[in-house]
Amino acid sequence: MPILKADAAACQGYASCVIAADDYFDIDDDGLVVLLAAEVPEADRERVDRAARGCPAAALRLDEGA
Numbered sequence: 001m002p003i004l005k006a007d008a009a010a011c012q013g014y015a016s017c018v019i020a021a022d023d024y025f026d027i028d029d030d031g032l033v034v035l036l037a038a039e040v041p042e043a044d045r046e047r048v049d050r051a052a053r054g055c056p057a058a059a060l061r062l063d064e065g066a
Contacts, residue, residue, distance in 0.1 A: 002040045003063045004048060006033045010059035017060060020051035025060075033059060 004024060013031035017024075024044070026034045040048045040062060052060035 004038050005061050006035050007059045008032045010057050012057040014056050017051045021048050
């Protein structure tokens with residue numbers, strides 16, 4: 001199962017990920033990304049991958065799980 005990863009140090013709080021997939025991403029009080037789930041079922045893979053690749057700060061990625 002694909003694993004969602006976030007680099008909070010790279011996050012700049014654009015929140016485009018939240019707009020694209022608010023069931024996987026949120027923004028905390030400091031304006032940084034928070035992952036609401038790490039494992040991404042195949043049914044959500046395309047949508048979550050699109051949200052991650054759309055991050056202007058390149059702070060998100062979807063890795064192949066074990």
